[in-house]
Amino acid sequence: MGQSGRNDVRTSKGHRRRALAKRLLASPVARLIGFRVVEASAGKAKGDLRVGIRHIGPGGTVHGGILCDLADATMGIAFMSTLHGRQSAATAELKINFLRPVWKGRLVAVARVVHRGRRLGFMDCEISDQTGRLIARASSTCMVLAQPLAPRPRGSPK
Numbered sequence: 001m002g003q004s005g006r007n008d009v010r011t012s013k014g015h016r017r018r019a020l021a022k023r024l025l026a027s028p029v030a031r032l033i034g035f036r037v038v039e040a041s042a043g044k045a046k047g048d049l050r051v052g053i054r055h056i057g058p059g060g061t062v063h064g065g066i067l068c069d070l071a072d073a074t075m076g077i078a079f080m081s082t083l084h085g086r087q088s089a090a091t092a093e094l095k096i097n098f099l100r101p102v103w104k105g106r107l108v109a110v111a112r113v114v115h116r117g118r119r120l121g122f123m124d125c126e127i128s129d130q131t132g133r134l135i136a137r138a139s140s141t142c143m144v145l146a147q148p149l150a151p152r153p154r155g156s157p158k
Contacts, residue, residue, distance in 0.1 A: 035070050035109075040077050043113035047074035050106050061101040067127055068096055071138035074109040075123040079142040082116050088145045092120070096138040106130045119144050 030036065033055070039046035049055075049070050057063030072094055080089055111125035120143055127136040 029069065030073065033066060033069055035073060037074070037077055040081055043078055043082055043116070045074050045077040045081065045111045047077070047109040047111075048106060049109075051102065051104050056103075059101075061103055062107075064096070064098055067098065067107075067136045068094065068138070070107060070109045071096060071111070071125040071127060071136065072140065074111040075125050075138065075140045076142065078111040078113050079116075079121045079123055082113055082121065083144065086147075088147055089121075089142045090145055091140050092143045093141040094138065095140070096136055098136050099134055102129055102135050107135065114139075 033049070034052070035047055035049040037045060037047050047070055049066070051062055055062045055066045057065075072091055076089065076091065083089060107127055107129060109125050109127045111123055113121055113123050115122040120141055123140050123142065125138045125140075126134060127138070128134055
């Protein structure tokens with residue numbers, strides 16, 4: 001808690017961001033797809049994914065939905081790092097442009113909060129391959145929810 005009594009990103013010294021990153025890593029979708037958060041700071045996040053055969057779509061390249069999941073999760077962590085107290089958030093809109101195909105290797109997603117209002121936030125994210133080539137660019141709008149994060153599903157890791 002900060003001097004004002006609020007649990008905010010400036011005074012939590014990263015505790016909330018670490019908790020969010022840990023929760024994301026323990027989520028069934030993160031385990032299913034295999035992405036992870038490698039960095040989180042106020043309004044920013046970095047995620048990565050080592051591409052495997054399970055990520056390949058019918059066209060022989062990484063499926064676009066996998067890139068969407070990586071971008072959405074990374075932008076979500078960036079936005080959630082700006083929340084206060086018991087707030088949570090949900091993606092209201094997501095847009096992605098696929099710029100070049102990818103078949104293998106490590107993908108890195110870097111997201112940032114572009115604008116944070118009282119109820120909505122706008123984020124952007126760039127996904128690059130291991131050589132730094134831009135693979136996709138995404139943006140999203142997230143809304144602040146007054147409710148806390150939903151409880152973990154029964155049987156999920158703590």
